[in-house]
Amino acid sequence: MTENKDKNGLTEKEFLASYSDKGYEKPSVSVDIMVLSRSADFSSLKILLIKRGEHPFLNCWALPGGFIRKNETAYQAASRELEEETSLRGVYLNQVYTFTNPARDPRSWVMSVAYLALVSDLASVSAKDDAIDAAWFDLKIDSGKITIENEALGVRMFYSLETKQFQNGKIHYENWVAKAESSEKLAFDHIEIIIEAFLKLKEKFEHTDLAFNMAGDKFTLPDLQALFELVLCKKLYKTNFRLLVASKVEATGEKRKSAISGKLSAEYTYKAQ
Amino acid sequence: MTENKDKNGLTEKEFLASYSDKGYEKPSVSVDIMVLSRSADFSSLKILLIKRGEHPFLNCWALPGGFIRKNETAYQAASRELEEETSLRGVYLNQVYTFTNPARDPRSWVMSVAYLALVSDLASVSAKDDAIDAAWFDLKIDSGKITIENEALGVRMFYSLETKQFQNGKIHYENWVAKAESSEKLAFDHIEIIIEAFLKLKEKFEHTDLAFNMAGDKFTLPDLQALFELVLCKKLYKTNFRLLVASKVEATGEKRKSAISGKLSAEYTYKAQ
DNA sequence: TAAATAGTGTCTGTGAGACACTATTGG
């Protein structure tokens, strides 16, 4: 194979030496990261947003992210940006979807590889670099609407969701399309990224151990259940829930106050299979 | 917002007019498509490969695909390439994963957005453009190995699979890593794309209606079951299988020979919910 | 006529969904 010559009589080595891709127009490729956590009392989901200091979408809130550099993978870029902007390391980080609408960035042709990061402790973040204007927002996604707000900052963004039918081959799908209802809006197509990442999270939450990336090292079962209910957007039955997680948790022997109720509960840790 | 000026005193309009991204090095972005079908008698999965006529990987077999153009989405690019290379239109086509290893293409920095396409009829493809050297290969993925072969062409590619442990946040995963065991190999990292796409297909096959994109307009239940067994890599029980698909199919009233056994069976069509 | 396959009946175990109940504890 390596000895084969192409129609111009070049070997692979010769071809590569002479190869140039200067002729083609190319896109920029960025990563955008949905960093998701929960409030200390397990009463709401939290999403990390960064205030843009530059055009376009100057002063708008946006997902953290940045451009992929020449000698790194998208994962490495997401990991690097996450550490630069939040000092977070070693957290759950996974590719969600790649957004390629050529009109998604008014500057130029920019694609974005979306990532989802899960964090258990809010405090581990905002410390670092105060030059960057970052803040945790409450994220509420329920039937028909998305609310993203930070009361202390007086910011509230509100989207309504329509279900839109479409078809792929023989399969009929329903998808959510968000429409901004507030004057403040997220930058770019970041609301779409949030929807996609949240759907993926929901899908995996019941059948994998994702929850334990958001629960903290030690937790009570009432608190863990509250977390599941936040993500799955529905009430769970205590008995069924405890059966579900029974094989994945281990009692520490300690008792402590549930964040959610202030009553004493047994304390557990995650037990990897 | 649109009236705000940035630190250089520019409005968004002025900023965009002066914006240039010429300074940054950018990757090329391609789409690669795993086109999957089945043999007429439902006895094996078929994958469409194209013989490369250029360096690198000259004369190697590769997934169909090509570069994304400036004013299209990745989906449109995949759709266009699929039609150009196979004349297929309107088939199931879905994004799988984005591969970004900077070393995946020896020419230069090339990312690839992988797509999975499902096709019910082999014949609908190879007709078109005979300048392109395209062929259907048998695809067998079972415990520990992948075989991709076309007996008529005398081509057989063989990979062994190792399960590799890795960790993401608190979650421990197992992933498959393929190692080529034959002299002929697929181009680029296409074996990884095949693995990823096949895993995604398996995941969705039982819980969505993907199967009906590969079954054909009319089919018998024994044939449909054979298809499920090919994709899920395991034998199914007739009773349970028929219960599973009962609500998704509708008898046409006709009887016909099962492709798999040559015996008369009732004929069904897909009934979308 | 025999071997193979289409098609149906039914038993099992598992897990989600749903209540009811007791034990404990903070206010």
Add this chain to the structure above:
DNA sequence: CCAATAGTGTCTCACAGACACTATTTA
């Protein structure tokens, strides 16, 4: 002491897994 919550028992229903059996038909 009472209201709220931790924790447990158990019933139901849907469904996957597993056999056994009858009906049909090709070879």
